[in-house]
Amino acid sequence: MALKFRAKSILPGCRAYGGRTAKTFASNFKTSVDWMKVNIGMAQDCFGPSDDMAVAIDPSFISKSGSLTYGIGRFWSGVAQRVKRGLEIMAIGAISLSKHTCVMLGAVQSPDFRTLESERHMSMLDWYMALVRSKATELLSLTDILVADAFFSKYEFVNEVIGMGFRFVGRLRANSYLRYLAMPDSSAPRRRGRKKKYGEKVDFSSLDMSVFTSFIYEDSKGNKTRCHTAVVHSRALKRDIRIVVCPVENADPLLYFSTDTDMRPEKIIGFYRTRFQIEFGIRDKQFTELQSQQTRTGIGLTLRSIFPFTALNVCKRGHKERLSGLSLAQFKRLMFESYLASTIISTCGKSPHIKIIQKINHRLAQLAA
Structure with a gap:
């Protein structure tokens, strides 16, 4: 994208550190650069060709004062655990199970809810789906596994990304309505009508171990947990999924799932837990001045969201190799x-x-x- 910037607001300190004026930097930024492609190249170079990669997405809140900034509104802040006034970006990263790290691919600013509702007639979930659709070709060149938190485990989103060619890994609520698949009984008498497709509802306090398979999952710290997995039907998602049940002492079990019923349960848990590495990438944006942006235009804010993550990738690469x-x-x-x-x-x-x-x-x- 070819963009024009207000040099003083976008590039603070460039004269001091770069040896050039802000105007020189702003002129060079007019050149069209596919930053997502640059970051994908860094991810491929860092992780190499392997099947343990996935794309993770996660909305992130950014504090912003004023009333004239594009997209300013009320968004959920995970740190404050409440809705706050500011900006939101959708962060996209590539995670690796073997390296247990994340390479940030980019970020796109989210419009505020009122703008989406009045001008585009979209909900926030519709906006997230449109965003993934616009980046699908580039992301699929890296991997076809998409990981997101429980907010995105909704029929509309899951069905949409599967249609794009992704395999989705996520998490379900403890009270999710899941049903066993109907097991054919050769000894039962034949009856007229359609055959039964589903069995009883899954009771997580008393799993049917003739259907579920137990295994021991060992995390990166060496902690071992006995988990259970099976292919069941999700009424909310309207499809068969592979569910992984991880018991938690004195609490509801954790329910991880994948729309790929042939995916190994260890990888389902691993992908979802490694997804948290994108949180560290979002946290480290403080070191690349994302929080101190002064621009107010939509285009400037979008590109200003991408630059810090690209700089972060370069910084991490040099950091890992040298110190x-x-x-x-x-x-x-x-x-x-x-x-x-x-x-x-x-x-x-x-x-x-x-x-x-x-x-x-x-x-x-x-x-x-």
Whole structure:
């Protein structure tokens, strides 16, 4: 997308760190770049060709004051556990079971509910479906597994993404209405009429172990849990699904599911729990200045949502390769202090001995740690 920016609002500090004026950066940003494709390439390079990848989506709340900003409205904040006034972005990431990490692919700003309802005659769920549809071709080039939290486990959304070519992995509420599939009984007398398609309702307090299969799931920390899996019918989703029941002491069991009934239950649990890695990507947006944006236009906000995640991917790549022992905050501090030291050295107009430079860098690394 070719975009034009207000240089002062979009690119704060670029003269100080980039050595160029904000106008120069804004002119270069007019060039059309497919940032989603760039991030998908980084994900493929990081994870490699494997079948343990999935695409995760998650809406994220961003604080924003004022009344003239595009899309400002009332959205759910997971941190505050209530609806707050601000902005919302739909974050998209690629997760890997083997590496247990997430590469952020991008983000798109959500319009406020009033705009959707009055101008587009859409609900928020309709908007999320339209967003996934617009990115489906690019995402399917990476993987055909889509993971989302329990909010998206609705017939309209699940049916739509399956039609796009995805296999959906999600979670159900503990009171979900599930039915056993009808088991043919050869000894029963033949009767007229349609054969029975479904059996009794699944009672999670007393599972039919002639249908369910038990297995031991071991998470990344070595904790083991006895879980149960079976193919059942979901009345809400109107389809057969593979359900995985994970008991929880003194609480309702956790119900994970996949629309792919042949998917291994360990992968269903793994994909859903690894989905949480996208939360860390959203959390780390604080290190790439997403929260401090000043632009108010819709196009600027959308692109401003993508840049921090691309910068985050590049930062994480360099961080993992060079200083994996540091946190991202420590890595950012180290990069800033190294930049500060090099600025001081270049400003002095002298070329210190290489051993002195190494000593300074070593001291900065100690400060960051």
